[in-house]
Amino acid sequence: MIDIKILRDNANVVILGSHAEVIQSMLDYDFLAGKSKPSIVAIIASGRKQERYFWGETEVTIRVFANLELVPEVIKNGITAALNVQSARRILSSTMQAVELLPNLQVVDIFAEQTPESHSLELIKLAATKNVLIVGPASVGVLIPGFLKLGAIGGTRHPQISSADILEMGDTAVVSTSGGMVNELIHTVTGVGFGISFAMALGGDRFPITTPAQALQLAEADKHTKRIVYFGELGGSDEYEIAQLIDEGKITKELIVYIAGTVAELFEEPPQFGHAKALAQTKDESATAKKDALRKAGAIVANTFADVHKELAKRVIEKRVVREPKIGARKHSMIVSHISGEIDENVVLLGKDLMETVENNSIASLVLSLLLGEQVESKKAISFVDFVFKLLVDHGPYVSGALNTIVSARAGKDLVSSLTAGLMTIGPRFGGAINGAATEWVQAVKDGVSPQEFVEAFAKRGGIIPGIGHKKYTIDMPDPRVKALKTFAKNTNGDRYLQFALGVEAITTTKKTNLILNVDGTIAAVLLDILESEFNYDQQQLLELSEIEFFNALFVLSRSIGFTAHYLDQRRHDEGLLRLSPDDVRYIE
Amino acid sequence: MPRRKLSEYRAKTLVNKAIGEDYVGWSILDLDDIKKVDGYKSYVVKVDQAVKGRFKKGLVLLNVEHKDLKTSAKQLMNEGYSSLLIEPYVEHVDQSERYFALNHGRGGYTIAYSRNGGVNVEQNADSIEYFAIDDGFDWENLATITNIETDKLQALVKLFKENHFASLEINPYVADRRSLNILDVAVEIDDAGQYFTRLWNESDIRSPRKLSESEEQIHVLNDNSPASFSLSVLNPNGSIFLLLSGGGASIVIADEVYNQGLGDELANYGEYSGNPNTEETYIYTNELIKLIVDSKAPNKILFIGGAVANFTDIAKTFAGIIHALDDQAAVLKKQHLKVYVRRGGPNQEIGLAKIKQALEGHGILGGVYAPDVSISDALGFALKGLKDEEK
Numbered sequence: 001m002i003d004i005k006i007l008r009d010n011a012n013v014v015i016l017g018s019h020a021e022v023i024q025s026m027l028d029y030d031f032l033a034g035k036s037k038p039s040i041v042a043i044i045a046s047g048r049k050q051e052r053y054f055w056g057e058t059e060v061t062i063r064v065f066a067n068l069e070l071v072p073e074v075i076k077n078g079i080t081a082a083l084n085v086q087s088a089r090r091i092l093s094s095t096m097q098a099v100e101l102l103p104n105l106q107v108v109d110i111f112a113e114q115t116p117e118s119h120s121l122e123l124i125k126l127a128a129t130k131n132v133l134i135v136g137p138a139s140v141g142v143l144i145p146g147f148l149k150l151g152a153i154g155g156t157r158h159p160q161i162s163s164a165d166i167l168e169m170g171d172t173a174v175v176s177t178s179g180g181m182v183n184e185l186i187h188t189v190t191g192v193g194f195g196i197s198f199a200m201a202l203g204g205d206r207f208p209i210t211t212p213a214q215a216l217q218l219a220e221a222d223k224h225t226k227r228i229v230y231f232g233e234l235g236g237s238d239e240y241e242i243a244q245l246i247d248e249g250k251i252t253k254e255l256i257v258y259i260a261g262t263v264a265e266l267f268e269e270p271p272q273f274g275h276a277k278a279l280a281q282t283k284d285e286s287a288t289a290k291k292d293a294l295r296k297a298g299a300i301v302a303n304t305f306a307d308v309h310k311e312l313a314k315r316v317i318e319k320r321v322v323r324e325p326k327i328g329a330r331k332h333s334m335i336v337s338h339i340s341g342e343i344d345e346n347v348v349l350l351g352k353d354l355m356e357t358v359e360n361n362s363i364a365s366l367v368l369s370l371l372l373g374e375q376v377e378s379k380k381a382i383s384f385v386d387f388v389f390k391l392l393v394d395h396g397p398y399v400s401g402a403l404n405t406i407v408s409a410r411a412g413k414d415l416v417s418s419l420t421a422g423l424m425t426i427g428p429r430f431g432g433a434i435n436g437a438a439t440e441w442v443q444a445v446k447d448g449v450s451p452q453e454f455v456e457a458f459a460k461r462g463g464i465i466p467g468i469g470h471k472k473y474t475i476d477m478p479d480p481r482v483k484a485l486k487t488f489a490k491n492t493n494g495d496r497y498l499q500f501a502l503g504v505e506a507i508t509t510t511k512k513t514n515l516i517l518n519v520d521g522t523i524a525a526v527l528l529d530i531l532e533s534e535f536n537y538d539q540q541q542l543l544e545l546s547e548i549e550f551f552n553a554l555f556v557l558s559r560s561i562g563f564t565a566h567y568l569d570q571r572r573h574d575e576g577l578l579r580l581s582p583d584d585v586r587y588i589e
Numbered sequence: 590m591p592r593r594k595l596s597e598y599r600a601k602t603l604v605n606k607a608i609g610e611d612y613v614g615w616s617i618l619d620l621d622d623i624k625k626v627d628g629y630k631s632y633v634v635k636v637d638q639a640v641k642g643r644f645k646k647g648l649v650l651l652n653v654e655h656k657d658l659k660t661s662a663k664q665l666m667n668e669g670y671s672s673l674l675i676e677p678y679v680e681h682v683d684q685s686e687r688y689f690a691l692n693h694g695r696g697g698y699t700i701a702y703s704r705n706g707g708v709n710v711e712q713n714a715d716s717i718e719y720f721a722i723d724d725g726f727d728w729e730n731l732a733t734i735t736n737i738e739t740d741k742l743q744a745l746v747k748l749f750k751e752n753h754f755a756s757l758e759i760n761p762y763v764a765d766r767r768s769l770n771i772l773d774v775a776v777e778i779d780d781a782g783q784y785f786t787r788l789w790n791e792s793d794i795r796s797p798r799k800l801s802e803s804e805e806q807i808h809v810l811n812d813n814s815p816a817s818f819s820l821s822v823l824n825p826n827g828s829i830f831l832l833l834s835g836g837g838a839s840i841v842i843a844d845e846v847y848n849q850g851l852g853d854e855l856a857n858y859g860e861y862s863g864n865p866n867t868e869e870t871y872i873y874t875n876e877l878i879k880l881i882v883d884s885k886a887p888n889k890i891l892f893i894g895g896a897v898a899n900f901t902d903i904a905k906t907f908a909g910i911i912h913a914l915d916d917q918a919a920v921l922k923k924q925h926l927k928v929y930v931r932r933g934g935p936n937q938e939i940g941l942a943k944i945k946q947a948l949e950g951h952g953i954l955g956g957v958y959a960p961d962v963s964i965s966d967a968l969g970f971a972l973k974g975l976k977d978e979e980k
Binding site: 021022025088089113114115116117118121124140141151152153154155156157160176177178179180181182183184186187188191204206207231233234258260261262263265266267269271272273274275276278279287303304305306309 | 591592641693694695697750753755779781782784785797817819821823834835836837838839840841843844845846847848852853855858860862863895896897898899900933934935936937960961963964965966
């Protein structure tokens with residue numbers, strides 16, 4: 001069985017699914033409790049890469065991953081707690097995956113209602129074999145004052161959290177099958193002047209994965225807990241297990257209990273109460289029988305809810321005094337930027353004053369830093385970008401982009417219109433091959449595909465491999481630019497992407513000698529190798545770079561210079577509107 | 590949310606099919622369905638709802654001739670039952686009836702078996718043997734004991750496992766080495782598993798009794814919402830009405846009424862939870878108001894209550910309640926009704942202030958309490974208010 005202490009020492013949470021209100025309340029809790037940073041380190045949800053939340057009155061972002069597998073190892077290894085807010089249908093698979101992939105996971109809280117019984121039973125087995133505390137289903141959470149609020153427990157609005165006296169550790173544990181009543185009991189305990197050591201809502205399902213008896217044993221083992229308040233209901237036999245633990249001396253701490261459901265005695269066929277478990281099918285499962293058993297074992301059994309308050313109040317020697325920190329007004333900003341901003345009216349680029357950045361960076365270093373969103377130090381990377389930048393600047397007025405710019409310029413259009421007319425042609429057939437090749441090289445190496453299999457797959461689909469093939473150059477007449485690009489690869493520690501691309505070339509050139517690894521394909525491969533060896537980018541990050549068109553950005557920027565040159569050239573030597581002659585167009589009736 | 594009962598028709602169809610036996614029966618939800626019934630001399634007509642003690646209540650009609658089927662069915666439907674089952678009538682022969690049950694629990698799957706099956710099996714509790722199905726379970730041994738072949742036993746477990754059964758009871762059945770005849774089957778399903786099975790759906794689930802119109806409405810509301818709602822009418826002429834939130838708090842509040850000896854006065858039990866929207870609490874409140882108006886009790890109280898919510902928005906949920914109270918203000922005024930409120934949670938200040946203002950305006954304010962007043966105390970004030978009215 002796990003120890004609550006571990007979570008006091010080290011609470012790093014992953015949210016499985018996303019629930020903005022609950023997540024914000026957890027951040028508010030951390031902030032109000034005086035933690036230095038949010039306990040949530042990752043959110044598993046689709047459709048975005050980060051979510052924005054408030055940390056006190058300012059904003060922070062939390063990283064979002066489409067799948068737990070995509071979370072970097074260093075984060076995964078640090079995670080000790082998971083809050084599962086996925087729908088009931090996905091509880092079993094997502095919880096199993098979390099337990100499997102997170103080596104230091106201690107606790108999972110399951111929020112969803114309507115988890116099938118048989119899935120809960122599977123998770124009971126899993127919790128036992130993997131020694132993970134799984135709380136729920138239908139649990140509003142686990143609260144460890146001062147350290148962790150895992151779930152909605154304790155409230156979802158910061159004024160409620162501020163005033164609830166749940167920010168500092170106390171000595172009374174609260175365990176409840178009901179989510180509403182766990183909060184009511186927290187309120188009762190703190191109202192009389194005690195604090196909470198930890199609180200746990202087990203959920204009202206027929207098979208709670210963590211049983212009341214197990215939760216009470218956690219409280220017994222916790223050295224900060226002096227007394228336990230327990231709320232149970234009719235149905236099931238958990239309370240007999242508790243009575244037995246008391247009898248066996250395994251629960252020695254003072255235990256105050258309320259068992260709900262005496263009203264069921266009114267009916268010949270009692271209605272189904274709010275929780276799935278709350279149905280007494282035999283006499284032993286009635287609230288009265290369970291209360292008797294607990295009383296006999298020595299627990300303090302409240303007959304009315306007011307008795308819980310009375311019993312607690314009796315034991316207070318001195319009401320504790322706690323601080324009540326507040327969070328002021330806050331407003332979401334419209335956008336978040338990691339590139340630049342203004343601090344004290346000075347422009348700041350990547351965390352440094354603009355002037356300082358300008359003085360210490362070459363153009364290539366500044367471009368690469370801004371494109372990657374981090375200050376780049378690697379000389380190798382900078383000199384490669386410098387070279388590529390020059391190499392891509394212009395390939396003559398023949399290509400579609402330059403032609404478009406020229407046509408626009410001659411039509412009398414301004415600089416920006418003519419430049420964008422050229423840029424608009426950049427895509428799958430013109431200029432887009434660097435990005436396309438980068439995607440293919442990473443994906444293939446990631447999947448462990450051999451160059452042979454890779455080429456065959458393309459041949460089957462009838463597709464053109466991006467980065468392969470040139471009009472003029474062949475295997476016997478190599479492209480001098482490719483040769484120059486390759487010299488950068490020689491200097492890097494690893495060059496598996498270039499080796500893969502060359503492997504592909506070795507196969508394609510046997511089919512046709514001009515199917516060589518071209519400039520685009522080489523830039524992609526060498527840049528991937530540099531990013532991996534110099535920046536420690538993993539394959540997921542590399543795929544993301546290609547997804548957001550990082551590799552395309554280099555081409556767009558460099559070639560913009562060429563297009564601009566063509567525009568200025570045309571305007572300087574103005575020839576007037578370009579029009580095709582009938583000879584240039586073959587009209588087919 | 591909980592375990593619910595499968596119709597006898599569906600239960601028998603599934604169990605017989607699983608073990609490769611034939612089953613003849615007709616589910617009757619409409620008198621027109623009787624047209625399909627054919628091929629036998631006489632029949633059994635019975636209520637197919639989760640009613641206990643059908644024989645004692647006269648809800649099983651034996652040896653009905655084909656021409657009388659309609660009259661018999663009408664007779665049962667007139668008692669308020671909507672789901673019937675017709676089966677061929679088989680003369681009861683005194684023979685050795687056996688009991689077989691399958692359940693799952695924290696320890697895995699368990700089979701219960703008794704040689705003394707039939708309606709009185711509970712009185713023969715000592716004769717029931719239990720078999721936990723573990724790795725390396727001795728199926729042959731169980732087959733010898735139960736006279737159900739191994740592959741059939743395994744088929745039953747498979748049916749249970751894959752289709753989110755919560756309990757399966759075959760009681761009684763008659764078996765020798767050559768034949769297996771299942772006489773009655775009861776299956777409880779876990780309705781959370783509906784998404785994962787194709788063998789049953791909502792239309793196969795039976796309620797223990799006929800739902801009142803209000804209960805039916807809330808049932809529909811519950812089925813169509815991510816939040817949850819329940820309502821049971823306990824005493825239509827009761828004087829204490831409950832509009833509660835939270836599975837735990839709602840029982841605590843009902844308990845407190847019962848503990849004070851006022852259980853008979855309880856008109857209803859029910860609760861909403863899971864942060865319903867304003868529209869939904871409006872619908873829920875409207876159904877409760879109908880119950881209040883229909884009750885013949887001279888004085889009435891409505892207790893709107895719950896614990897300190899974790900995430901249910903008090904202002905939002907109360908807005909729907911207030912809207913319904915506003916709509917029916919004129920009617921409620923004539924009811925000798927006082928409304929008491931006790932609730933906490935997100936946005937409680939706004940919610941409580943607004944409901945107090947509304948109740949005051951309509952002249953039905955009993956009291957509005959925040960969490961600094963305990964559930965017990967708030968309810969105490971409400972019950973005292975009711976007693977004072979009666980004086």
